[in-house]
Amino acid sequence: MKLNIAVLPGDGIGPEVTAQAVKVLKAIAMEFNHVFTFDYGVVGASAIEKTGVALPQETIALCEKADAILFGAIGNAVYDMDPMAKIRPEQGLLGLRKTFDLYADVRPVIAYEDILDKSSLKKKQIKDTDILIYRELTSGIYFGEKTFSDDGNTATDTCQYTRFQIERIAHLAFIAAQKRKRKLTLVDKANVLASSKLWRKVIQEMAPQYPDVAVSYMYIDKAAMELAINPRQFDVILTENMFGDILSELAGVIVGSIGLLASASFSDKKAMFQPIHGAYNKASNQGIANPIAAILSAAMLLDHFELYDEASLVKEGVDKSLKLHITTPDLNTKYEHITTIKVGDFIEDFINNPDETNLN
Amino acid sequence: MKLNIAVLPGDGIGPEVTAQAVKVLKAIAMEFNHVFTFDYGVVGASAIEKTGVALPQETIALCEKADAILFGAIGNAVYDMDPMAKIRPEQGLLGLRKTFDLYADVRPVIAYEDILDKSSLKKKQIKDTDILIYRELTSGIYFGEKTFSDDGNTATDTCQYTRFQIERIAHLAFIAAQKRKRKLTLVDKANVLASSKLWRKVIQEMAPQYPDVAVSYMYIDKAAMELAINPRQFDVILTENMFGDILSELAGVIVGSIGLLASASFSDKKAMFQPIHGAYNKASNQGIANPIAAILSAAMLLDHFELYDEASLVKEGVDKSLKLHITTPDLNTKYEHITTIKVGDFIEDFINNPDETNLN
Ligand SMILES: CC(C)[C@H](C(=O)O)[C@@H](O)C(=O)O
Ligand SMILES: CC(C)[C@H](C(=O)O)[C@@H](O)C(=O)O
Numbered sequence: 001m002k003l004n005i006a007v008l009p010g011d012g013i014g015p016e017v018t019a020q021a022v023k024v025l026k027a028i029a030m031e032f033n034h035v036f037t038f039d040y041g042v043v044g045a046s047a048i049e050k051t052g053v054a055l056p057q058e059t060i061a062l063c064e065k066a067d068a069i070l071f072g073a074i075g076n077a078v079y080d081m082d083p084m085a086k087i088r089p090e091q092g093l094l095g096l097r098k099t100f101d102l103y104a105d106v107r108p109v110i111a112y113e114d115i116l117d118k119s120s121l122k123k124k125q126i127k128d129t130d131i132l133i134y135r136e137l138t139s140g141i142y143f144g145e146k147t148f149s150d151d152g153n154t155a156t157d158t159c160q161y162t163r164f165q166i167e168r169i170a171h172l173a174f175i176a177a178q179k180r181k182r183k184l185t186l187v188d189k190a191n192v193l194a195s196s197k198l199w200r201k202v203i204q205e206m207a208p209q210y211p212d213v214a215v216s217y218m219y220i221d222k223a224a225m226e227l228a229i230n231p232r233q234f235d236v237i238l239t240e241n242m243f244g245d246i247l248s249e250l251a252g253v254i255v256g257s258i259g260l261l262a263s264a265s266f267s268d269k270k271a272m273f274q275p276i277h278g279a280y281n282k283a284s285n286q287g288i289a290n291p292i293a294a295i296l297s298a299a300m301l302l303d304h305f306e307l308y309d310e311a312s313l314v315k316e317g318v319d320k321s322l323k324l325h326i327t328t329p330d331l332n333t334k335y336e337h338i339t340t341i342k343v344g345d346f347i348e349d350f351i352n353n354p355d356e357t358n359l360n
Numbered sequence: 361m362k363l364n365i366a367v368l369p370g371d372g373i374g375p376e377v378t379a380q381a382v383k384v385l386k387a388i389a390m391e392f393n394h395v396f397t398f399d400y401g402v403v404g405a406s407a408i409e410k411t412g413v414a415l416p417q418e419t420i421a422l423c424e425k426a427d428a429i430l431f432g433a434i435g436n437a438v439y440d441m442d443p444m445a446k447i448r449p450e451q452g453l454l455g456l457r458k459t460f461d462l463y464a465d466v467r468p469v470i471a472y473e474d475i476l477d478k479s480s481l482k483k484k485q486i487k488d489t490d491i492l493i494y495r496e497l498t499s500g501i502y503f504g505e506k507t508f509s510d511d512g513n514t515a516t517d518t519c520q521y522t523r524f525q526i527e528r529i530a531h532l533a534f535i536a537a538q539k540r541k542r543k544l545t546l547v548d549k550a551n552v553l554a555s556s557k558l559w560r561k562v563i564q565e566m567a568p569q570y571p572d573v574a575v576s577y578m579y580i581d582k583a584a585m586e587l588a589i590n591p592r593q594f595d596v597i598l599t600e601n602m603f604g605d606i607l608s609e610l611a612g613v614i615v616g617s618i619g620l621l622a623s624a625s626f627s628d629k630k631a632m633f634q635p636i637h638g639a640y641n642k643a644s645n646q647g648i649a650n651p652i653a654a655i656l657s658a659a660m661l662l663d664h665f666e667l668y669d670e671a672s673l674v675k676e677g678v679d680k681s682l683k684l685h686i687t688t689p690d691l692n693t694k695y696e697h698i699t700t701i702k703v704g705d706f707i708e709d710f711i712n713n714p715d716e717t718n719l720n
Contacts, residue, residue, distance in 0.1 A: 083560040146554035153523040155558035163513040194506035197443040198515035221609035249581035
């Protein structure tokens, strides 16, 4: 297969982890005789530095002609402390989501058997957790009208949803549930928010189309607690943009490190793959960034193009690295000095030679 | 001291747990020679049944002349499954908050030494956690304009904050931090939301007035994760309405049961005290509802009227009940059949005779 991949490493640890994901994709291409080409673009704070904006036109053009986008991370503490900055790294990420209508964000949450003890939650609580979060990504309070009063003393955000926006991601979530444990939980705040009332109403109306899926409804406050008490109760979680942001980051608690959480966001035509973690500028260039979220995002890319064997091999490589404790310091307590690159190298070696890889 | 307390037991387990809180307050009044009078009103689903509305005028009048409000819980699954219902139990609670301008919701999160093992989080993670959440309670997306399009296919919520609304609760949070570990964390989503940008800007501007308080800023997604990984890092958390709802319920994970979380909400003139948990209609009338959140809310009431010894005695009673495992099934693994009433009786006995109380 020929794939043209737009690579947007972004800020902070983004470039380091993305380099490992690219390395892994190259190994897969070699091993399976695919032709993957990689074109690089800037985004986020580093794009602002170079071009004055977080999402330059060239980057958009690059993504337009690509089959898929591999995204690193964006963000910078300078902007975090300057809330009123007009130009911000996040505009790079949000701009991509909007430009390419990437409405369905899929975030798997898996408690890996070999590192169950890395979680702050007790083993028995998280064992066998396997959740797929469907987060709506192009609407809600993120993209509604925002205003500041002239005196700067009143600020307003708008959260809007339409039936169309809810239905299109809900269909994907229902279909995903059908292929899994056939449970779907809608997370909303329908006891307070109009937009949540619409979500709940639409899902109630859609449910009969998927009679094999058991649908339940949970308020976001309760869902946050339940995710940390009894995550195994969930199969597919469907939710709006902001609640999905919160729940999926919270899910990092279950897997033991946010450095393991991958994601994919889809429109009907384009797909972007991205670790959930941020740019952690403080950690950059020290070789301590966990590349697994980026590598698993690359595996989701392979899955998306129905390269299932290829994706499985990557996931096996990740599993093996976890089993053998070939992991960065966020997870590793056994070996010292296992760097970002070393983890990438290990998984690359595994792909080249699945039966013989060990720590070298 | 003379106190006239409006008691609004509400729905589900509300009446059961509130009865224990009243029992405890009566014991305190006896022991310390106070005159507490209790006037009962209806609210929530039970008020809808009786009067057609969730917050009848008589209930408002009752609260108006009271010195404080003791609130149980509201909610009912029938309404949860009917998102478009025009009349809803939540209107009782939200109506009280709005009517009495109860803008500052204070929610303590304490990891009780004697029940550390009840948490789904590991002991070492939660030990010594002592957080005070300040949640803004009368604005934000809860109270902004809400619309449905005529065809019912588009729904909109508005999240609005003014400098005034932020400053008044922030001052309370800063002052609270000064009396504690002098750390304040603002939780927002200032990388995306206009309202959060205003929050961050205002707190940045206020911080120099409280030079002894170390201020930090955290995005809500990260804060949710950090609360479940390293809760000890927090002292006072200040946040807006919706984020406060999510974080404070999530905090139930730390203390081992949401049945332990108390809260108080204040305007400049009125105060309301309320367990954080909901009405859990399924659990009602079985004697299994944990009354401690309601009882600790009553202790917050005593603290509010500067009855510090009285409040301490209640809290000691609660500590002792936890130590001796005189607790409802959500916490209890040692004794069977310890009912809601039994827990209340134990704490009442303790107040009457602090030195001699044991399980009887
Ligand atoms: C960086 C930020 C704008 C983004 C979001 O809030 O969506 C991030 O937290 C995420 O989850 O991808
Ligand atoms: C019942 C509901 C409206 C309420 C809220 O969301 O504020 C509750 O969850 C709370 O936290 O007091």
